[in-house]
Amino acid sequence: MKLSNRFKKYLTDEDIYHIYKSQSYPVRNLKQPPKNKVYITLTTDPKRIKLLPLMLSLLDTDNVYKIHVNIPKKYRNEEPYNTKDIEELKKVKKVKVFRIEKDMGPITKMLPTIERVKDLNSIIISIDDDIVYPRGLVNEMIYQSDRYPNEIITGNGFSFDLFPTEGEYKGYDIDKMKKWWEYSTPRRYPQVDVAEGFGAISYRKGLVNIDILHKFNDTSKYCKLSDDITINYMLSINKVKRRLVNNKYLNSDIIYPLSTGEKEGLHTQEPPENYWDYNVYKYVQCIDNINKNIIGDECPKRYSKKELLNIAKSNNIRITRYPPLKGVKNMKELCDDIKKSRDKSIKRKTDKSIKRITDKSIKRKTDKSIKRKTDKSIKRITDKSIKRINKPLLSLDELKKNAKAEKIPLYTEMTKEQLISALSDDVFSIGWRWKYIKPNILKREYNDTMRLLLTPIRELNPKTIDYVNKHKVYITMTTAPTRLKRIVAVLATLDLSYVDKINVVLPQKYGRNNEEYNKADITNISKFPKVNIIRIDEDYGPITKMLPTLERIKDKKTIIISIDDDVGYSLSMINDLIYNKVVVYPDSVLTSMEGMNLHDYLDLKGGIWPTDKIPVKPYGDLIEGWTGVCYTKDLVTQKCLDEMKEIGKLSKDCFFSDDLVISYVLIKNNIKIVRLPDSEYNGMVVSYKYGLGEDALMRGGGMGDVVGDSEELSDDYNLKKYEYCLDDIYIEKK
Numbered sequence: 001m002k003l004s005n006r007f008k009k010y011l012t013d014e015d016i017y018h019i020y021k022s023q024s025y026p027v028r029n030l031k032q033p034p035k036n037k038v039y040i041t042l043t044t045d046p047k048r049i050k051l052l053p054l055m056l057s058l059l060d061t062d063n064v065y066k067i068h069v070n071i072p073k074k075y076r077n078e079e080p081y082n083t084k085d086i087e088e089l090k091k092v093k094k095v096k097v098f099r100i101e102k103d104m105g106p107i108t109k110m111l112p113t114i115e116r117v118k119d120l121n122s123i124i125i126s127i128d129d130d131i132v133y134p135r136g137l138v139n140e141m142i143y144q145s146d147r148y149p150n151e152i153i154t155g156n157g158f159s160f161d162l163f164p165t166e167g168e169y170k171g172y173d174i175d176k177m178k179k180w181w182e183y184s185t186p187r188r189y190p191q192v193d194v195a196e197g198f199g200a201i202s203y204r205k206g207l208v209n210i211d212i213l214h215k216f217n218d219t220s221k222y223c224k225l226s227d228d229i230t231i232n233y234m235l236s237i238n239k240v241k242r243r244l245v246n247n248k249y250l251n252s253d254i255i256y257p258l259s260t261g262e263k264e265g266l267h268t269q270e271p272p273e274n275y276w277d278y279n280v281y282k283y284v285q286c287i288d289n290i291n292k293n294i295i296g297d298e299c300p301k302r303y304s305k306k307e308l309l310n311i312a313k314s315n316n317i318r319i320t321r322y323p324p325l326k327g328v329k330n331m332k333e334l335c336d337d338i339k340k341s342r343d344k345s346i347k348r349k350t351d352k353s354i355k356r357i358t359d360k361s362i363k364r365k366t367d368k369s370i371k372r373k374t375d376k377s378i379k380r381i382t383d384k385s386i387k388r389i390n391k392p393l394l395s396l397d398e399l400k401k402n403a404k405a406e407k408i409p410l411y412t413e414m415t416k417e418q419l420i421s422a423l424s425d426d427v428f429s430i431g432w433r434w435k436y437i438k439p440n441i442l443k444r445e446y447n448d449t450m451r452l453l454l455t456p457i458r459e460l461n462p463k464t465i466d467y468v469n470k471h472k473v474y475i476t477m478t479t480a481p482t483r484l485k486r487i488v489a490v491l492a493t494l495d496l497s498y499v500d501k502i503n504v505v506l507p508q509k510y511g512r513n514n515e516e517y518n519k520a521d522i523t524n525i526s527k528f529p530k531v532n533i534i535r536i537d538e539d540y541g542p543i544t545k546m547l548p549t550l551e552r553i554k555d556k557k558t559i560i561i562s563i564d565d566d567v568g569y570s571l572s573m574i575n576d577l578i579y580n581k582v583v584v585y586p587d588s589v590l591t592s593m594e595g596m597n598l599h600d601y602l603d604l605k606g607g608i609w610p611t612d613k614i615p616v617k618p619y620g621d622l623i624e625g626w627t628g629v630c631y632t633k634d635l636v637t638q639k640c641l642d643e644m645k646e647i648g649k650l651s652k653d654c655f656f657s658d659d660l661v662i663s664y665v666l667i668k669n670n671i672k673i674v675r676l677p678d679s680e681y682n683g684m685v686v687s688y689k690y691g692l693g694e695d696a697l698m699r700g701g702g703m704g705d706v707v708g709d710s711e712e713l714s715d716d717y718n719l720k721k722y723e724y725c726l727d728d729i730y731i732e733k734k
Helices: 013-022 046-055 083-090 110-116 136-149 174-183 211-218 228-236 260-266 278-295 305-314 331-346 359-373 383-389 396-405 414-420 431-441 445-453 462-470 517-526 542-547 547-552 573-584 639-648 658-666 717-734
Strands: 040-041 066-072 095-098 122-128 151-154 202-203 241-246 473-478 500-505 531-538 559-562 567-569 588-591 627-633 672-673 685-687
Touching: 040 136, 046 066, 046 083, 046 095, 046 122, 066 110, 083 095, 095 110, 110 122, 122 136, 122 542, 136 151, 136 202, 136 462, 151 331, 202 685, 211 228, 228 278, 228 359, 396 414, 431 445, 445 567, 445 685, 462 573, 473 542, 473 547, 473 573, 500 547, 517 531, 531 547, 542 639, 547 559, 547 639, 559 573, 573 588, 573 627, 639 658, 658 672, 658 717
Parallel strands: 040 066, 040 122, 066 095, 151 241, 473 500, 473 559, 500 531, 588 672
Antiparallel strands: 122 202, 151 202, 559 627, 567 685, 588 627
16 A cells, blocks of 8 residues: 555654554454444544545455444534545545534444444444554454354453552542442453443444433533443443453554544543543543432432333342332332342442552553653654664565565565565564574575465364363473573464463473573573473473373363474464364364374284274374374373373383374274374474484484484384384283
């Protein structure tokens, strides 16, 4: 995309950088078009309307039916809009401008559209006019709304227990929130108290009580300026949960406010004494006004019996004589019932239910507020950062030229998006990954390893995503002291989007020489995202990569993926194993490549192997750890793990034959082994040459009789160990 000069004059360099960057974020691929119509809705002011055509063009709106822009006749009922700006806005694809008689405040962005749309299941996405959203905002909102049809979806939100209530911030009186807490549904992340319009909000019309919303908005001048509060208070009363999205497609870190909004927004006003932020002041006043004027401690006289019963029902207040209206003797009796129910509810809420904020989190929240509302929040861009910022603005040829100068492998094969990622330092970008990998591998391995980073990533279907939301995914591995600092070259090839932790299991003393791990290496590897160091007393040999992690797991459905410390994997290997484990082969242990069958190389007849059956593809009789192996505890029980330990102790050959020992126990316990066929998502690995040194198991590392060539991959020595180990097992069994 290319920015027109008519927009550039309103933007800072940082604004321009984030506008281009928003186009580089991934867009979720929807398997099918949305079942219901999708609307985008917003409003704007006379100044920011000039940038609105640009802001809307940044979004992928292929699945959007209409974009409703609600513009009052006069902004704040005083300032008129420029007709020319409105006409320019109408030229934007799918935009429909609606002129509103009266300015209702910020809620104008969504309330008229919700009233206008007929279908209760339509998805309505409200956005702000001064925010740069990621390109895939709409698709992600549609996807999440379909997954959670009875919830509100947002990209940014907060909970009231994060607001300070003590010390210099005591002006925020949490007691005024009692009514809100009374109506709020039980909350657990990713649910929040307030879905913020800043992060975009996706509604279904059927979840919104339009009458209550009108009443709340008209309560006071503070409520008219606090759309986030009026909307979320209404949702609380209706028991509608607000869900925060935090993934690679949509999260608060990739939502950027333009400098125009930062300078002119309501939050920039100076708060009154005792309030640490103007928004907090507005919120408290609005909530207090709603509590007194709409909800009330007593029944408002202006409501009829029927209206009171409806209020009681919508507030989820139990009245014994409801629903039969004739059972209510008089208005006072009904009011007493409502008040009694409320008092009981309030009493049940103790101070323990309101979490006390720590000094650290107060400082974090305060710093964030100060950063947002002062000119200091606009970073001064140095010549060096300007050069980095301009990279996304370059043409494909210019990007390739820069990539060549940076000596990035395979730059001629990369798409524009891949080149931008390769030239970036952002976490999990190709450039970030390459900085971990490059120092730890040989130059002749560069091309093959970079090709791993360019493989497509498998998108998980709703069933699989639902599974990983309920059950964790762990990667587990072990390594030698000499290799510990190099394992970042392995970890940097993995997509960790759905991984909770990477367990790096290290014995206190390693190998027959009782080597110790360098503390500096342990500290450094701990800084890699999601790495969790586990120290164990006993060295179980190569099987340490998976056994201690499986022993620690309590949830039997948790997915555990073991990897080797000297192999680069295709970027999609983890997702591919997760998908196949959940959807295709839930009752099997999986390896990510076809690998070898032990029956093809050794004579396993005569009771030396648990079964004489020869497996048929995709099933196999040998897991190969270097390919990546996927387990769950419901299959690999503690009984299996104890058997693996016992076999490992039989001899040195068994101790160093982890693949054979694991496979033997699995087959013995009737657990199937599936060797996934090669596809665009797997089947590609790079065995790093540092893994072929004298400590390599396939060369007799650890056994005192190193054989073979450090440049050659061969299974000969492994097969020899396997044969000896099987003899030891057979003798022990007899």
